[in-house]
Amino acid sequence: MTTHFDDWDLSSSVATEPRKPASSSPSGASASGGVAAINVSDKRIVNGKGDINQLAPFKYPWAWEFFLKGNRNHWTPLEINMAQDVHDYHHKLTAAERHIFENVLAYLTTSDILAMRNIGLAVMEKMSAPELQIYQARQVYEEALHTWTYQHCIESIGLDQTEVYNRYRVVPEIHGKIALANRRLDKVLRSDFDLTDRANLHEFALSYFFFAVIFEGCWFYNGFTPIFALQRRGLMKGTAEQLQYIMRDEVLHCAFGIRVVRELLKEENLTLEPQALRTLWDEAEAAERAYARYILRDSVLGYNADLHMQQFRFIANRRARQVGVDEPFPGAENALPWLDEQANLRKEKNFFETRVTEYQTGGALQWD
Numbered sequence: 151m152t153t154h155f156d157d158w159d160l161s162s163s164v165a166t167e168p169r170k171p172a173s174s175s176p177s178g179a180s181a182s183g184g185v186a187a188i189n190v191s192d193k194r195i196v197n198g199k200g201d202i203n204q205l206a207p208f209k210y211p212w213a214w215e216f217f218l219k220g221n222r223n224h225w226t227p228l229e230i231n232m233a234q235d236v237h238d239y240h241h242k243l244t245a246a247e248r249h250i251f252e253n254v255l256a257y258l259t260t261s262d263i264l265a266m267r268n269i270g271l272a273v274m275e276k277m278s279a280p281e282l283q284i285y286q287a288r289q290v291y292e293e294a295l296h297t298w299t300y301q302h303c304i305e306s307i308g309l310d311q312t313e314v315y316n317r318y319r320v321v322p323e324i325h326g327k328i329a330l331a332n333r334r335l336d337k338v339l340r341s342d343f344d345l346t347d348r349a350n351l352h353e354f355a356l357s358y359f360f361f362a363v364i365f366e367g368c369w370f371y372n373g374f375t376p377i378f379a380l381q382r383r384g385l386m387k388g389t390a391e392q393l394q395y396i397m398r399d400e401v402l403h404c405a406f407g408i409r410v411v412r413e414l415l416k417e418e419n420l421t422l423e424p425q426a427l428r429t430l431w432d433e434a435e436a437a438e439r440a441y442a443r444y445i446l447r448d449s450v451l452g453y454n455a456d457l458h459m460q461q462f463r464f465i466a467n468r469r470a471r472q473v474g475v476d477e478p479f480p481g482a483e484n485a486l487p488w489l490d491e492q493a494n495l496r497k498e499k500n501f502f503e504t505r506v507t508e509y510q511t512g513g514a515l516q517w518d
């Protein structure tokens with residue numbers, strides 16, 4: 151049976167309700183200079199009044215569970231053998247396939263630095279419950295690990311790092327996605343961005359929606375597929391294995407971010423304005439289409455720009471359902487049903503014959 155690992159149900163394991171309310175500990179300052187015990191109801195996603203340094207009582211136990219799950223997927227890029235990739239790149243890939251490979255890495259590596267900075271500098275400091283911040287601290291580390299992974303692939307294969315790293319600046323179709331992300335995220339990077347202002351709060355929710363749902367949930371989730379398409383033909387399997395580990399992190403990042411958006415909207419009695427969402431989807435689709443036409447300007451066996459865009463629209467609808475907003479592209483079909491398999495590294499899914507399915511940390515790779 152096909153496991154749609156990524157089509158998670160937010161009412162299941164990670165969506166548990168708070169275990170119990172705050173205890174009735176003594177309140178009020180004591181004679182020795184203590185302060186009042188924390189009340190769980192003071193905790194909020196943003197603008198909370200609880201003690202940011204005190205983990206329990208949990209108001210968001212699902213966030214702690216994300217932290218525990220994140221720790222079950224750990225590797226370093228040095229553990230994966232890249233020798234065959236060096237041979238494949240120089241002796242087996244066609245010019246079109248090398249173009250795909252290099253530009254996907256060029257896009258991803260810059261995107262992951264942007265992701266690290268957005269979570270670490272813009273989002274994390276605005277979260278006012280420690281269980282949320284702790285998972286985001288893990289996420290910041292993971293984004294740095296992803297950057298190392300891409301750099302390791304680029305260096306192992308012997309690509310010109312300066313040239314590859316500059317592509318996001320000089321290639322308009324790659325720059326377009328990064329520029330859109332910067333425009334959507336930059337405003338909330340300011341530490342003085344006042345979230346008690348309702349318009350700012352809506353802006354923040356929309357910005358986080360863009361980041362979790364589109365940037366991580368669609369662009370990243372679907373961003374690995376050109377290289378997975380090579381892997382399915384037995385090419386660049388080391389790089390693909392590295393990307394499978396990254397993809398597992400990204401699935402959790404997206405799931406966590408969507409959960410935060412849902413909780414934030416409920417807690418703040420906020421609704422994302424439909425026209426603003428429409429604009430967001432349309433901009434994201436246009437940027438992705440330009441990118442897909444560039445990296446896939448020549449089709450390769452089993453993959454082309456049309457398939458990439460069909461899959462983008464299909465995944466976008468899934469993400470919209472997970473947030474609880476209207477599907478942006480009704481009727482989009484699942485053009486690449488094998489993509490969801492890539493999010494799941496279980497042993498029985500060893501159909502690409504890579505080592506990744508046999509490598510586990512803590513024997514704890516149960517994700518659904």
Ligand SMILES: [Fe+2]
Nearest residue numbers: 262265293296
């Ligand atoms: Fe990442």
Ligand SMILES: [Fe+2]
Nearest residue numbers: 265366400403
């Ligand atoms: Fe991420």
